[in-house]
Amino acid sequence: xxxxxxxxxxxxxxxxxxxxxxxxxxxxxxxxxxxxxxxxxxxxxxxxxxxxxxxxxxxxxxxxxxxxxxxxxxxxxxxxxxxxxxxxxxxxxxxxxxxxxxxxxxxxxxxxxxxxxxxxxxxxxxxxxxxxxxxxxxxxxxxxxxxxxxxxxxxxxxxxxxx
Amino acid sequence: xxxxxxxxxxxxxxxxxxxxxxxxxxxxxxxxxxxxxxxxxxxxxxxxxxxxxxxxxxxxxxxxxxxxxxxxxxxxxxxxxxxxxxxxxxxxxxxxxxxxxxxxxxxx
Numbered sequence: 001x002x003x004x005x006x007x008x009x010x011x012x013x014x015x016x017x018x019x020x021x022x023x024x025x026x027x028x029x030x031x032x033x034x035x036x037x038x039x040x041x042x043x044x045x046x047x048x049x050x051x052x053x054x055x056x057x058x059x060x061x062x063x064x065x066x067x068x069x070x071x072x073x074x075x076x077x078x079x080x081x082x083x084x085x086x087x088x089x090x091x092x093x094x095x096x097x098x099x100x101x102x103x104x105x106x107x108x109x110x111x112x113x114x115x116x117x118x119x120x121x122x123x124x125x126x127x128x129x130x131x132x133x134x135x136x137x138x139x140x141x142x143x144x145x146x147x148x149x150x151x152x153x154x155x156x157x158x159x160x161x162x163x
Numbered sequence: 164x165x166x167x168x169x170x171x172x173x174x175x176x177x178x179x180x181x182x183x184x185x186x187x188x189x190x191x192x193x194x195x196x197x198x199x200x201x202x203x204x205x206x207x208x209x210x211x212x213x214x215x216x217x218x219x220x221x222x223x224x225x226x227x228x229x230x231x232x233x234x235x236x237x238x239x240x241x242x243x244x245x246x247x248x249x250x251x252x253x254x255x256x257x258x259x260x261x262x263x264x265x266x267x268x269x270x271x
Contacts, residue, residue, distance in 0.1 A: 007264055010257035012249050020252070024260045028267040036266040046262035052255060124260075137191050140248045 017133040020109075022126040030115045033122040034094045037113070038063045048073055057081045065091045069099065101128075107135035177221035182206070183214050187223060187237070194236040197226075 008025045015021040026033050036042045040061050048054035057072035067088045074081040086100035086108070095115055101108040109128040116123040130136040177183055182204055189195060189203060201211035215235055218224045222240045226233050 007257075007261045010253060010260050012253040012256060014245070014249065020249075022253075022256050024256070026260075026264065026267055028271060032267050032270045033263075036263055036270065042266050042270075045266050046259055049255070049258035049262050051258050126256075134192055140245055 014136075015127070018130050018136060020128045020130075020136070022128075024124050025118070026122045026124060027120070028122060029120060030094050030117045030122045033124065034115050037097070037115075038093075047071075063088060063091055063097070065089070067091070104139075107131060107138060109135070109139075177217050177223055180214070180217075183218055186214060186218060186235075187241070190224060190235055190237050191241075194234050196232040196234055198232065200235065 008027070010022065010024045012020065012022050036046070038061075040059055043061070044056050044059065048056050053076055055074050057074050059069075059071050061067075061069045061071075063069075065088060068086065069088070070083065070085040072081040072083055082103075084101065084103050086102040088097065088099050089110065090096060090098040094117075096112065098110065098112045100110055107130070109130045111126060111128050113124060113126040116125070130139065178187075185204060186200055189200065195203070197211050197215055198208065200206075200215070201208050204211065206214075215224065215226060215233075218235075219226055219238070222238050224235050224238045224241075226235050228234075
């Protein structure tokens with residue numbers, strides 16, 4: 001990247017009760033963006049950004065329709081690595097990849113990423129479609145309020161002791 | 164800051180009750196009238212009105228009169244939590260995609 005050049009903006013929107021959409025334009029042709037996304041060695045270089053202290057422990061990616069993937073990712077705060085796994089429902093080279101997120105069981109989202117050819121640029125749109133509004137609400141709640149149940153339990157105990 | 168911590172205390176007090184937490188969870192699925200909530204939690208209308216009043220004061224829900232019924236929905240504070248989560252998710256993806264820029268540049 002040119003020195004001092006600002007990266008393109010990444011937008012995230014809850015586009016419906018069931019769906020989150022991430023949008024980003026890349027300064028490169030679609031074949032390069034697709035390659036960086038699907039080549040496991042290249043994928044490793046960007047999927048776990050250093051600023052998030054994430055590291056890929058292992059990865060299996062059989063990127064073809066009907067293929068499966070399994071990623072083990074570790075974070076210093078967790079004793080065990082997190083496992084992400086699922087199947088590729090549809091793979092159209094240089095155009096579209098659809099995969100399931102089965103680590104979350106039946107409430108897992110189906111992710112669709114599309115690569116749109118804009119000449120020297122590529123528009124990437126990634127949509128997470130959840131099976132229900134409750135599943136997306138839950139994903140949001142578990143992320144933003146992690147630890148709150150514990151706080152509430154402590155508060156309950158405290159109030160009971162005071163009563 | 165003082166104002167903020169006072170409002171947080173009010174929210175914690177509001178959330179210290181199991182019924183009120185249940186009401187929030189319920190409203191997370193769909194808006195509901197006080198009558199519907201009272202039926203759902205096997206309470207009198209008056210009892211539910213009190214709970215709703217506490218939640219409303221804490222900014223956890225808002226209510227709106229529609230004809231003869233009062234409809235309850237999740238309030239601003241809850242929406243702020245959602246916005247905060249989306250902000251974190253946005254940061255993760257922005258960091259990933261900024262790193263992907265570098266990979267693409269190297270491929271050129």
